[in-house]
Amino acid sequence: MKSIWNCLRLVGLAVLAATLAGCDWVLFNSKGAVGIAQRDLILICIGLMLIVVVPAIVMALWFPWRFRSTNTKEEYTPDWAHSNKVEVVVWGVPLLIIIALATIVWKSTHALDPYRPLDVKGEPLHVQVIATDWKWVFVYPDYGIATINQLTFPAGRQLEFDITSNSTMNTFFIPQLGGQIYAMAGMRTKLHLIANEEGEFRGMSGNYSGHGFSKMNFVAKATSQQAFDRWVTQVRTAPITLDMATFQKVAKPSQGHAVVHFGGVQPNLFKSVIDQFIGVGENTRSAEAARDSHVLHLDAVTTAHKE
Known part of the structure:
Protein backbone atom coordinates (compact mmCIF):
# COMPACT_ATOMS: atom_id res chain seq x y z
CA MET A 1 0.00 0.00 0.00
CA LYS A 2 2.85 2.39 0.83
CA SER A 3 4.43 1.81 -2.57
CA ILE A 4 1.12 2.64 -4.26
CA TRP A 5 0.91 5.99 -2.41
CA ASN A 6 4.51 6.74 -3.37
CA CYS A 7 3.73 6.07 -7.03
CA LEU A 8 0.66 8.30 -6.86
CA ARG A 9 2.73 11.08 -5.31
CA LEU A 10 5.34 10.77 -8.05
CA VAL A 11 2.66 10.90 -10.75
CA GLY A 12 1.14 14.00 -9.15
CA LEU A 13 4.53 15.68 -8.94
CA ALA A 14 5.30 14.86 -12.58
CA VAL A 15 2.06 16.38 -13.81
CA LEU A 16 2.46 19.45 -11.60
CA ALA A 17 6.03 19.90 -12.85
CA ALA A 18 4.78 19.97 -16.43
CA THR A 19 1.83 22.31 -15.84
CA LEU A 20 3.11 24.62 -13.09
CA ALA A 21 6.71 25.17 -14.14
CA GLY A 22 6.42 28.94 -13.76
CA CYS A 23 4.54 28.91 -10.45
CA ASP A 24 5.78 29.36 -6.88
CA TRP A 25 6.29 25.93 -5.28
CA VAL A 26 6.05 27.19 -1.70
CA LEU A 27 3.05 24.98 -0.85
CA PHE A 28 5.04 21.91 -1.91
CA ASN A 29 8.15 23.02 -0.05
CA SER A 30 6.64 22.51 3.38
CA LYS A 31 8.79 22.93 6.49
CA GLY A 32 6.28 21.79 9.11
CA ALA A 33 4.51 18.56 9.99
CA VAL A 34 1.07 20.01 9.20
CA GLY A 35 2.20 21.43 5.86
CA ILE A 36 3.83 18.13 4.86
CA ALA A 37 0.66 16.18 5.68
CA GLN A 38 -1.45 18.62 3.67
CA ARG A 39 0.98 18.47 0.74
CA ASP A 40 0.85 14.67 0.72
CA LEU A 41 -2.96 14.77 0.82
CA ILE A 42 -3.06 17.06 -2.23
CA LEU A 43 -0.66 14.84 -4.18
CA ILE A 44 -2.51 11.63 -3.30
CA CYS A 45 -5.86 13.12 -4.36
CA ILE A 46 -4.36 14.39 -7.62
CA GLY A 47 -2.84 10.98 -8.32
CA LEU A 48 -6.14 9.17 -7.71
CA MET A 49 -8.08 11.55 -9.95
CA LEU A 50 -5.49 11.20 -12.71
CA ILE A 51 -6.37 7.50 -12.91
CA VAL A 52 -9.56 8.63 -14.65
CA VAL A 53 -8.40 11.89 -16.20
CA VAL A 54 -5.33 10.59 -18.08
CA PRO A 55 -7.05 7.58 -19.74
CA LYS A 85 -17.35 -5.10 -19.54
CA VAL A 86 -17.44 -1.45 -20.60
CA GLU A 87 -20.15 -0.70 -18.01
CA VAL A 88 -18.07 -2.29 -15.24
CA VAL A 89 -15.03 -0.16 -16.15
CA VAL A 90 -16.99 3.08 -16.72
CA TRP A 91 -18.89 2.83 -13.42
CA GLY A 92 -16.64 0.63 -11.30
CA VAL A 93 -13.34 2.50 -11.55
CA PRO A 94 -14.77 5.97 -10.72
CA LEU A 95 -16.77 4.44 -7.87
CA LEU A 96 -13.65 2.88 -6.35
CA ILE A 97 -11.77 6.16 -6.70
CA ILE A 98 -14.60 8.08 -5.02
CA ILE A 99 -14.63 5.60 -2.13
CA ALA A 100 -10.84 5.90 -1.76
CA LEU A 101 -10.97 9.72 -1.89
CA ALA A 102 -13.83 9.86 0.61
CA THR A 103 -11.96 7.62 3.05
CA ILE A 104 -8.70 9.54 2.75
CA VAL A 105 -10.35 12.97 3.04
CA TRP A 106 -12.50 11.84 6.01
CA LYS A 107 -9.46 10.65 7.95
CA SER A 108 -7.34 13.66 6.96
CA THR A 109 -10.07 16.14 7.87
CA HIS A 110 -10.10 14.86 11.43
CA ALA A 111 -6.33 14.37 11.69
CA LEU A 112 -5.62 17.88 10.36
CA ASP A 113 -8.36 19.69 12.28
CA PRO A 114 -6.79 23.12 13.01
CA TYR A 115 -8.38 23.15 16.48
CA ARG A 116 -6.83 19.79 17.36
CA PRO A 117 -3.50 19.97 19.23
CA LEU A 118 -0.60 18.22 17.53
CA ASP A 119 0.85 15.02 18.91
CA VAL A 120 4.05 16.76 19.99
CA LYS A 121 5.75 16.55 23.36
CA GLY A 122 6.25 19.68 25.44
CA TYR A 143 5.79 36.39 28.14
CA GLY A 144 3.94 39.71 28.38
CA ILE A 145 5.25 41.02 25.04
CA LEU A 159 2.44 26.73 18.17
CA GLU A 160 -1.06 27.30 19.50
CA PHE A 161 -2.66 30.33 17.84
CA ASP A 162 -5.78 32.18 18.97
CA ILE A 163 -6.87 34.36 16.06
CA THR A 164 -9.29 37.27 15.67
CA SER A 165 -9.72 40.45 13.65
CA ASN A 166 -10.20 44.06 14.62
CA SER A 167 -11.78 44.90 11.27
CA THR A 168 -12.69 43.04 8.10
CA MET A 169 -12.34 39.29 7.63
CA ASN A 170 -8.82 38.01 6.87
CA THR A 171 -7.10 34.65 6.82
CA PHE A 172 -3.97 33.85 8.81
CA PHE A 173 -1.64 31.90 6.52
CA ILE A 174 1.97 30.67 6.69
CA PRO A 175 2.09 28.56 3.49
CA GLN A 176 5.22 26.55 4.34
CA LEU A 177 3.93 25.54 7.77
CA GLU A 197 13.50 23.24 11.09
CA GLU A 198 14.87 26.73 11.62
CA GLY A 199 14.31 29.36 8.97
CA GLU A 200 12.28 32.37 7.87
CA PHE A 201 8.88 31.82 6.30
CA ARG A 202 6.51 34.25 4.65
CA GLY A 203 3.24 34.96 6.44
CA MET A 204 0.28 36.60 4.78
CA SER A 205 -3.47 37.06 4.59
CA GLY A 206 -5.20 34.86 2.03
CA ASN A 207 -8.47 36.83 2.04
CA TYR A 208 -8.88 40.14 0.21
CA SER A 209 -9.59 42.86 2.75
CA GLY A 210 -9.12 46.18 0.97
CA HIS A 211 -6.53 48.15 -0.96
CA GLY A 212 -3.77 47.44 1.61
CA PHE A 213 -4.24 43.69 1.39
CA SER A 214 -1.23 43.04 -0.90
CA LYS A 215 1.17 44.43 1.73
CA MET A 216 -0.39 42.61 4.69
CA ASN A 217 2.64 40.35 5.18
CA PHE A 218 4.80 39.31 8.10
CA VAL A 219 7.93 37.26 8.77
CA ALA A 220 7.56 33.98 10.65
CA LYS A 221 11.00 33.09 12.02
CA ALA A 222 11.78 29.69 13.53
CA THR A 223 14.87 29.73 15.74
CA SER A 224 16.58 27.62 18.36
CA GLN A 225 15.17 27.75 21.90
CA GLN A 226 18.20 29.73 23.06
CA ALA A 227 17.82 32.28 20.26
CA PHE A 228 14.12 32.59 21.05
CA ASP A 229 14.87 33.27 24.73
CA ARG A 230 17.35 35.98 23.73
CA TRP A 231 14.75 37.50 21.40
CA VAL A 232 12.16 37.60 24.20
CA THR A 233 14.67 39.35 26.46
CA GLN A 234 15.39 41.88 23.72
CA VAL A 235 11.70 42.62 23.09
CA ARG A 236 11.09 43.13 26.81
CA THR A 237 13.50 46.07 26.73
CA ALA A 238 11.20 47.97 24.35
CA PRO A 239 9.81 51.05 26.14
CA ILE A 240 6.31 50.84 24.64
CA THR A 241 3.39 49.02 26.29
CA LEU A 242 0.54 47.74 24.17
CA ASP A 243 -2.62 48.75 25.99
CA MET A 244 -6.07 49.26 24.46
CA ALA A 245 -5.48 52.95 23.72
CA THR A 246 -2.20 52.18 21.94
CA PHE A 247 -3.81 49.31 20.08
CA GLN A 248 -6.54 51.58 18.72
CA LYS A 249 -3.84 53.82 17.26
CA VAL A 250 -1.95 50.81 15.85
CA ALA A 251 -5.14 49.43 14.30
CA LYS A 252 -5.72 52.50 12.12
CA PRO A 253 -5.33 51.69 8.39
CA SER A 254 -1.73 51.70 7.16
CA GLN A 255 0.29 49.83 4.56
CA GLY A 256 3.74 48.26 4.72
CA HIS A 257 3.97 48.83 8.47
CA ALA A 258 7.43 48.36 9.97
CA VAL A 259 8.18 45.79 12.66
CA VAL A 260 7.46 47.16 16.15
CA HIS A 261 8.19 45.60 19.57
CA PHE A 262 6.16 46.16 22.73
CA GLY A 263 7.90 45.42 26.02
CA GLY A 264 4.61 45.09 27.89
CA VAL A 265 1.01 44.13 27.12
CA GLN A 266 -2.23 45.01 28.84
CA PRO A 267 -3.69 41.86 30.48
CA ASN A 268 -6.55 40.31 28.49
CA LEU A 269 -5.98 42.66 25.54
CA PHE A 270 -6.96 39.93 23.09
CA LYS A 271 -10.29 39.41 24.90
CA SER A 272 -10.90 43.16 24.98
CA VAL A 273 -10.47 43.34 21.20
CA ILE A 274 -13.06 40.59 20.74
CA ASP A 275 -15.43 42.13 23.30
CA GLN A 276 -15.64 45.32 21.22
CA PHE A 277 -17.97 43.45 18.89
CA ILE A 278 -19.84 41.33 21.42
CA GLY A 279 -23.39 42.48 22.13
CA VAL A 280 -23.53 44.97 19.28
CA GLY A 281 -26.38 43.07 17.64
CA GLU A 282 -28.27 42.71 20.93
CA ASN A 283 -27.98 46.44 21.65
CA THR A 284 -29.22 47.27 18.17
CA ARG A 285 -32.22 44.98 18.53
CA SER A 286 -33.00 46.45 21.95
CA ALA A 287 -32.92 49.97 20.52
CA GLU A 288 -35.21 48.94 17.64
CA ALA A 289 -37.61 47.27 20.06
CA ALA A 290 -37.69 50.39 22.24
CA ARG A 291 -38.34 52.55 19.20
CA ASP A 292 -41.19 50.31 18.00
CA SER A 293 -42.69 50.32 21.48
CA HIS A 294 -42.53 54.12 21.58
CA VAL A 295 -44.24 54.36 18.17
CA LEU A 296 -47.02 52.00 19.28
CA HIS A 297 -47.48 54.06 22.43
CA LEU A 298 -47.80 57.28 20.40
CA ASP A 299 -50.33 55.63 18.09
CA ALA A 300 -52.38 54.49 21.05
CA VAL A 301 -52.34 57.97 22.62
CA THR A 302 -53.34 59.56 19.29
CA THR A 303 -56.22 57.10 18.80
CA ALA A 304 -57.46 57.68 22.35
CA HIS A 305 -57.31 61.44 21.88
CA LYS A 306 -59.39 61.26 18.67
CA GLU A 307 -62.02 59.18 20.41
Missing part, protein backbone atom coordinates in the same frame (compact mmCIF):
# COMPACT_ATOMS: atom_id res chain seq x y z
CA ALA A 56 -10.03 9.79 -20.66
CA ILE A 57 -7.74 12.29 -22.41
CA VAL A 58 -5.84 9.51 -24.19
CA MET A 59 -9.03 7.81 -25.37
CA ALA A 60 -10.52 11.15 -26.48
CA LEU A 61 -7.64 11.37 -28.96
CA TRP A 62 -7.20 7.67 -29.78
CA PHE A 63 -10.85 6.70 -30.40
CA PRO A 64 -11.58 9.29 -33.12
CA TRP A 65 -8.35 8.34 -34.88
CA ARG A 66 -8.88 4.58 -34.70
CA PHE A 67 -12.57 4.59 -35.59
CA ARG A 68 -12.51 7.29 -38.23
CA SER A 69 -14.59 6.61 -41.33
CA THR A 70 -11.54 6.22 -43.56
CA ASN A 71 -10.08 3.40 -41.46
CA THR A 72 -11.46 0.36 -43.29
CA LYS A 73 -9.35 -2.12 -41.31
CA GLU A 74 -11.51 -1.86 -38.15
CA GLU A 75 -14.66 -3.94 -37.70
CA TYR A 76 -17.86 -2.07 -38.53
CA THR A 77 -20.66 -2.79 -35.99
CA PRO A 78 -23.41 -0.17 -36.40
CA ASP A 79 -25.88 -2.18 -34.27
CA TRP A 80 -23.60 -2.36 -31.19
CA ALA A 81 -25.39 -0.94 -28.15
CA HIS A 82 -24.15 -2.48 -24.89
CA SER A 83 -21.20 -4.15 -23.18
CA ASN A 84 -21.14 -5.36 -19.59
CA GLU A 123 4.22 22.77 26.23
CA PRO A 124 2.96 24.66 23.18
CA LEU A 125 3.86 28.30 22.60
CA HIS A 126 0.66 30.31 22.91
CA VAL A 127 0.38 33.27 20.51
CA GLN A 128 -2.63 35.56 20.11
CA VAL A 129 -3.04 36.94 16.59
CA ILE A 130 -5.01 40.09 15.75
CA ALA A 131 -5.58 41.12 12.13
CA THR A 132 -5.95 44.86 11.54
CA ASP A 133 -5.97 47.15 8.48
CA TRP A 134 -3.39 46.11 7.15
CA LYS A 135 -0.97 44.56 9.56
CA TRP A 136 -0.68 41.71 12.05
CA VAL A 137 -0.38 42.11 15.81
CA PHE A 138 1.12 39.17 17.72
CA VAL A 139 0.68 38.94 21.49
CA TYR A 140 2.69 36.47 23.59
CA PRO A 141 0.53 36.33 26.76
CA ASP A 142 2.89 33.96 28.61
CA ALA A 146 3.83 41.83 21.61
CA THR A 147 5.01 42.67 18.10
CA ILE A 148 3.73 44.05 14.83
CA ASN A 149 4.44 42.03 11.68
CA GLN A 150 7.00 39.76 13.34
CA LEU A 151 6.37 36.23 14.57
CA THR A 152 9.32 34.48 16.23
CA PHE A 153 9.16 31.02 17.78
CA PRO A 154 11.35 27.96 18.49
CA ALA A 155 11.59 25.27 15.80
CA GLY A 156 10.26 21.91 16.95
CA ARG A 157 7.84 23.47 19.44
CA GLN A 158 4.11 23.37 18.84
CA GLY A 178 0.29 24.67 7.11
CA GLY A 179 -3.21 25.66 6.14
CA GLN A 180 -4.90 28.97 6.66
CA ILE A 181 -7.81 29.85 8.91
CA TYR A 182 -10.13 32.84 9.07
CA ALA A 183 -9.66 35.84 11.36
CA MET A 184 -13.08 37.38 12.09
CA ALA A 185 -14.15 40.31 14.25
CA GLY A 186 -15.88 39.31 17.47
CA MET A 187 -14.83 35.68 17.06
CA ARG A 188 -11.86 33.52 17.99
CA THR A 189 -10.49 30.78 15.77
CA LYS A 190 -7.63 28.42 16.59
CA LEU A 191 -4.74 26.93 14.67
CA HIS A 192 -1.93 24.54 15.63
CA LEU A 193 1.32 24.49 13.65
CA ILE A 194 4.95 23.48 14.05
CA ALA A 195 8.19 24.17 12.18
CA ASN A 196 10.41 21.14 11.66
Whole structure:
Protein backbone atom coordinates (compact mmCIF):
# COMPACT_ATOMS: atom_id res chain seq x y z
CA MET A 1 0.00 0.00 0.00
CA LYS A 2 2.85 2.39 0.83
CA SER A 3 4.43 1.81 -2.57
CA ILE A 4 1.12 2.64 -4.26
CA TRP A 5 0.91 5.99 -2.41
CA ASN A 6 4.51 6.74 -3.37
CA CYS A 7 3.73 6.07 -7.03
CA LEU A 8 0.66 8.30 -6.86
CA ARG A 9 2.73 11.08 -5.31
CA LEU A 10 5.34 10.77 -8.05
CA VAL A 11 2.66 10.90 -10.75
CA GLY A 12 1.14 14.00 -9.15
CA LEU A 13 4.53 15.68 -8.94
CA ALA A 14 5.30 14.86 -12.58
CA VAL A 15 2.06 16.38 -13.81
CA LEU A 16 2.46 19.45 -11.60
CA ALA A 17 6.03 19.90 -12.85
CA ALA A 18 4.78 19.97 -16.43
CA THR A 19 1.83 22.31 -15.84
CA LEU A 20 3.11 24.62 -13.09
CA ALA A 21 6.71 25.17 -14.14
CA GLY A 22 6.42 28.94 -13.76
CA CYS A 23 4.54 28.91 -10.45
CA ASP A 24 5.78 29.36 -6.88
CA TRP A 25 6.29 25.93 -5.28
CA VAL A 26 6.05 27.19 -1.70
CA LEU A 27 3.05 24.98 -0.85
CA PHE A 28 5.04 21.91 -1.91
CA ASN A 29 8.15 23.02 -0.05
CA SER A 30 6.64 22.51 3.38
CA LYS A 31 8.79 22.93 6.49
CA GLY A 32 6.28 21.79 9.11
CA ALA A 33 4.51 18.56 9.99
CA VAL A 34 1.07 20.01 9.20
CA GLY A 35 2.20 21.43 5.86
CA ILE A 36 3.83 18.13 4.86
CA ALA A 37 0.66 16.18 5.68
CA GLN A 38 -1.45 18.62 3.67
CA ARG A 39 0.98 18.47 0.74
CA ASP A 40 0.85 14.67 0.72
CA LEU A 41 -2.96 14.77 0.82
CA ILE A 42 -3.06 17.06 -2.23
CA LEU A 43 -0.66 14.84 -4.18
CA ILE A 44 -2.51 11.63 -3.30
CA CYS A 45 -5.86 13.12 -4.36
CA ILE A 46 -4.36 14.39 -7.62
CA GLY A 47 -2.84 10.98 -8.32
CA LEU A 48 -6.14 9.17 -7.71
CA MET A 49 -8.08 11.55 -9.95
CA LEU A 50 -5.49 11.20 -12.71
CA ILE A 51 -6.37 7.50 -12.91
CA VAL A 52 -9.56 8.63 -14.65
CA VAL A 53 -8.40 11.89 -16.20
CA VAL A 54 -5.33 10.59 -18.08
CA PRO A 55 -7.05 7.58 -19.74
CA ALA A 56 -10.03 9.79 -20.66
CA ILE A 57 -7.74 12.29 -22.41
CA VAL A 58 -5.84 9.51 -24.19
CA MET A 59 -9.03 7.81 -25.37
CA ALA A 60 -10.52 11.15 -26.48
CA LEU A 61 -7.64 11.37 -28.96
CA TRP A 62 -7.20 7.67 -29.78
CA PHE A 63 -10.85 6.70 -30.40
CA PRO A 64 -11.58 9.29 -33.12
CA TRP A 65 -8.35 8.34 -34.88
CA ARG A 66 -8.88 4.58 -34.70
CA PHE A 67 -12.57 4.59 -35.59
CA ARG A 68 -12.51 7.29 -38.23
CA SER A 69 -14.59 6.61 -41.33
CA THR A 70 -11.54 6.22 -43.56
CA ASN A 71 -10.08 3.40 -41.46
CA THR A 72 -11.46 0.36 -43.29
CA LYS A 73 -9.35 -2.12 -41.31
CA GLU A 74 -11.51 -1.86 -38.15
CA GLU A 75 -14.66 -3.94 -37.70
CA TYR A 76 -17.86 -2.07 -38.53
CA THR A 77 -20.66 -2.79 -35.99
CA PRO A 78 -23.41 -0.17 -36.40
CA ASP A 79 -25.88 -2.18 -34.27
CA TRP A 80 -23.60 -2.36 -31.19
CA ALA A 81 -25.39 -0.94 -28.15
CA HIS A 82 -24.15 -2.48 -24.89
CA SER A 83 -21.20 -4.15 -23.18
CA ASN A 84 -21.14 -5.36 -19.59
CA LYS A 85 -17.35 -5.10 -19.54
CA VAL A 86 -17.44 -1.45 -20.60
CA GLU A 87 -20.15 -0.70 -18.01
CA VAL A 88 -18.07 -2.29 -15.24
CA VAL A 89 -15.03 -0.16 -16.15
CA VAL A 90 -16.99 3.08 -16.72
CA TRP A 91 -18.89 2.83 -13.42
CA GLY A 92 -16.64 0.63 -11.30
CA VAL A 93 -13.34 2.50 -11.55
CA PRO A 94 -14.77 5.97 -10.72
CA LEU A 95 -16.77 4.44 -7.87
CA LEU A 96 -13.65 2.88 -6.35
CA ILE A 97 -11.77 6.16 -6.70
CA ILE A 98 -14.60 8.08 -5.02
CA ILE A 99 -14.63 5.60 -2.13
CA ALA A 100 -10.84 5.90 -1.76
CA LEU A 101 -10.97 9.72 -1.89
CA ALA A 102 -13.83 9.86 0.61
CA THR A 103 -11.96 7.62 3.05
CA ILE A 104 -8.70 9.54 2.75
CA VAL A 105 -10.35 12.97 3.04
CA TRP A 106 -12.50 11.84 6.01
CA LYS A 107 -9.46 10.65 7.95
CA SER A 108 -7.34 13.66 6.96
CA THR A 109 -10.07 16.14 7.87
CA HIS A 110 -10.10 14.86 11.43
CA ALA A 111 -6.33 14.37 11.69
CA LEU A 112 -5.62 17.88 10.36
CA ASP A 113 -8.36 19.69 12.28
CA PRO A 114 -6.79 23.12 13.01
CA TYR A 115 -8.38 23.15 16.48
CA ARG A 116 -6.83 19.79 17.36
CA PRO A 117 -3.50 19.97 19.23
CA LEU A 118 -0.60 18.22 17.53
CA ASP A 119 0.85 15.02 18.91
CA VAL A 120 4.05 16.76 19.99
CA LYS A 121 5.75 16.55 23.36
CA GLY A 122 6.25 19.68 25.44
CA GLU A 123 4.22 22.77 26.23
CA PRO A 124 2.96 24.66 23.18
CA LEU A 125 3.86 28.30 22.60
CA HIS A 126 0.66 30.31 22.91
CA VAL A 127 0.38 33.27 20.51
CA GLN A 128 -2.63 35.56 20.11
CA VAL A 129 -3.04 36.94 16.59
CA ILE A 130 -5.01 40.09 15.75
CA ALA A 131 -5.58 41.12 12.13
CA THR A 132 -5.95 44.86 11.54
CA ASP A 133 -5.97 47.15 8.48
CA TRP A 134 -3.39 46.11 7.15
CA LYS A 135 -0.97 44.56 9.56
CA TRP A 136 -0.68 41.71 12.05
CA VAL A 137 -0.38 42.11 15.81
CA PHE A 138 1.12 39.17 17.72
CA VAL A 139 0.68 38.94 21.49
CA TYR A 140 2.69 36.47 23.59
CA PRO A 141 0.53 36.33 26.76
CA ASP A 142 2.89 33.96 28.61
CA TYR A 143 5.79 36.39 28.14
CA GLY A 144 3.94 39.71 28.38
CA ILE A 145 5.25 41.02 25.04
CA ALA A 146 3.83 41.83 21.61
CA THR A 147 5.01 42.67 18.10
CA ILE A 148 3.73 44.05 14.83
CA ASN A 149 4.44 42.03 11.68
CA GLN A 150 7.00 39.76 13.34
CA LEU A 151 6.37 36.23 14.57
CA THR A 152 9.32 34.48 16.23
CA PHE A 153 9.16 31.02 17.78
CA PRO A 154 11.35 27.96 18.49
CA ALA A 155 11.59 25.27 15.80
CA GLY A 156 10.26 21.91 16.95
CA ARG A 157 7.84 23.47 19.44
CA GLN A 158 4.11 23.37 18.84
CA LEU A 159 2.44 26.73 18.17
CA GLU A 160 -1.06 27.30 19.50
CA PHE A 161 -2.66 30.33 17.84
CA ASP A 162 -5.78 32.18 18.97
CA ILE A 163 -6.87 34.36 16.06
CA THR A 164 -9.29 37.27 15.67
CA SER A 165 -9.72 40.45 13.65
CA ASN A 166 -10.20 44.06 14.62
CA SER A 167 -11.78 44.90 11.27
CA THR A 168 -12.69 43.04 8.10
CA MET A 169 -12.34 39.29 7.63
CA ASN A 170 -8.82 38.01 6.87
CA THR A 171 -7.10 34.65 6.82
CA PHE A 172 -3.97 33.85 8.81
CA PHE A 173 -1.64 31.90 6.52
CA ILE A 174 1.97 30.67 6.69
CA PRO A 175 2.09 28.56 3.49
CA GLN A 176 5.22 26.55 4.34
CA LEU A 177 3.93 25.54 7.77
CA GLY A 178 0.29 24.67 7.11
CA GLY A 179 -3.21 25.66 6.14
CA GLN A 180 -4.90 28.97 6.66
CA ILE A 181 -7.81 29.85 8.91
CA TYR A 182 -10.13 32.84 9.07
CA ALA A 183 -9.66 35.84 11.36
CA MET A 184 -13.08 37.38 12.09
CA ALA A 185 -14.15 40.31 14.25
CA GLY A 186 -15.88 39.31 17.47
CA MET A 187 -14.83 35.68 17.06
CA ARG A 188 -11.86 33.52 17.99
CA THR A 189 -10.49 30.78 15.77
CA LYS A 190 -7.63 28.42 16.59
CA LEU A 191 -4.74 26.93 14.67
CA HIS A 192 -1.93 24.54 15.63
CA LEU A 193 1.32 24.49 13.65
CA ILE A 194 4.95 23.48 14.05
CA ALA A 195 8.19 24.17 12.18
CA ASN A 196 10.41 21.14 11.66
CA GLU A 197 13.50 23.24 11.09
CA GLU A 198 14.87 26.73 11.62
CA GLY A 199 14.31 29.36 8.97
CA GLU A 200 12.28 32.37 7.87
CA PHE A 201 8.88 31.82 6.30
CA ARG A 202 6.51 34.25 4.65
CA GLY A 203 3.24 34.96 6.44
CA MET A 204 0.28 36.60 4.78
CA SER A 205 -3.47 37.06 4.59
CA GLY A 206 -5.20 34.86 2.03
CA ASN A 207 -8.47 36.83 2.04
CA TYR A 208 -8.88 40.14 0.21
CA SER A 209 -9.59 42.86 2.75
CA GLY A 210 -9.12 46.18 0.97
CA HIS A 211 -6.53 48.15 -0.96
CA GLY A 212 -3.77 47.44 1.61
CA PHE A 213 -4.24 43.69 1.39
CA SER A 214 -1.23 43.04 -0.90
CA LYS A 215 1.17 44.43 1.73
CA MET A 216 -0.39 42.61 4.69
CA ASN A 217 2.64 40.35 5.18
CA PHE A 218 4.80 39.31 8.10
CA VAL A 219 7.93 37.26 8.77
CA ALA A 220 7.56 33.98 10.65
CA LYS A 221 11.00 33.09 12.02
CA ALA A 222 11.78 29.69 13.53
CA THR A 223 14.87 29.73 15.74
CA SER A 224 16.58 27.62 18.36
CA GLN A 225 15.17 27.75 21.90
CA GLN A 226 18.20 29.73 23.06
CA ALA A 227 17.82 32.28 20.26
CA PHE A 228 14.12 32.59 21.05
CA ASP A 229 14.87 33.27 24.73
CA ARG A 230 17.35 35.98 23.73
CA TRP A 231 14.75 37.50 21.40
CA VAL A 232 12.16 37.60 24.20
CA THR A 233 14.67 39.35 26.46
CA GLN A 234 15.39 41.88 23.72
CA VAL A 235 11.70 42.62 23.09
CA ARG A 236 11.09 43.13 26.81
CA THR A 237 13.50 46.07 26.73
CA ALA A 238 11.20 47.97 24.35
CA PRO A 239 9.81 51.05 26.14
CA ILE A 240 6.31 50.84 24.64
CA THR A 241 3.39 49.02 26.29
CA LEU A 242 0.54 47.74 24.17
CA ASP A 243 -2.62 48.75 25.99
CA MET A 244 -6.07 49.26 24.46
CA ALA A 245 -5.48 52.95 23.72
CA THR A 246 -2.20 52.18 21.94
CA PHE A 247 -3.81 49.31 20.08
CA GLN A 248 -6.54 51.58 18.72
CA LYS A 249 -3.84 53.82 17.26
CA VAL A 250 -1.95 50.81 15.85
CA ALA A 251 -5.14 49.43 14.30
CA LYS A 252 -5.72 52.50 12.12
CA PRO A 253 -5.33 51.69 8.39
CA SER A 254 -1.73 51.70 7.16
CA GLN A 255 0.29 49.83 4.56
CA GLY A 256 3.74 48.26 4.72
CA HIS A 257 3.97 48.83 8.47
CA ALA A 258 7.43 48.36 9.97
CA VAL A 259 8.18 45.79 12.66
CA VAL A 260 7.46 47.16 16.15
CA HIS A 261 8.19 45.60 19.57
CA PHE A 262 6.16 46.16 22.73
CA GLY A 263 7.90 45.42 26.02
CA GLY A 264 4.61 45.09 27.89
CA VAL A 265 1.01 44.13 27.12
CA GLN A 266 -2.23 45.01 28.84
CA PRO A 267 -3.69 41.86 30.48
CA ASN A 268 -6.55 40.31 28.49
CA LEU A 269 -5.98 42.66 25.54
CA PHE A 270 -6.96 39.93 23.09
CA LYS A 271 -10.29 39.41 24.90
CA SER A 272 -10.90 43.16 24.98
CA VAL A 273 -10.47 43.34 21.20
CA ILE A 274 -13.06 40.59 20.74
CA ASP A 275 -15.43 42.13 23.30
CA GLN A 276 -15.64 45.32 21.22
CA PHE A 277 -17.97 43.45 18.89
CA ILE A 278 -19.84 41.33 21.42
CA GLY A 279 -23.39 42.48 22.13
CA VAL A 280 -23.53 44.97 19.28
CA GLY A 281 -26.38 43.07 17.64
CA GLU A 282 -28.27 42.71 20.93
CA ASN A 283 -27.98 46.44 21.65
CA THR A 284 -29.22 47.27 18.17
CA ARG A 285 -32.22 44.98 18.53
CA SER A 286 -33.00 46.45 21.95
CA ALA A 287 -32.92 49.97 20.52
CA GLU A 288 -35.21 48.94 17.64
CA ALA A 289 -37.61 47.27 20.06
CA ALA A 290 -37.69 50.39 22.24
CA ARG A 291 -38.34 52.55 19.20
CA ASP A 292 -41.19 50.31 18.00
CA SER A 293 -42.69 50.32 21.48
CA HIS A 294 -42.53 54.12 21.58
CA VAL A 295 -44.24 54.36 18.17
CA LEU A 296 -47.02 52.00 19.28
CA HIS A 297 -47.48 54.06 22.43
CA LEU A 298 -47.80 57.28 20.40
CA ASP A 299 -50.33 55.63 18.09
CA ALA A 300 -52.38 54.49 21.05
CA VAL A 301 -52.34 57.97 22.62
CA THR A 302 -53.34 59.56 19.29
CA THR A 303 -56.22 57.10 18.80
CA ALA A 304 -57.46 57.68 22.35
CA HIS A 305 -57.31 61.44 21.88
CA LYS A 306 -59.39 61.26 18.67
CA GLU A 307 -62.02 59.18 20.41
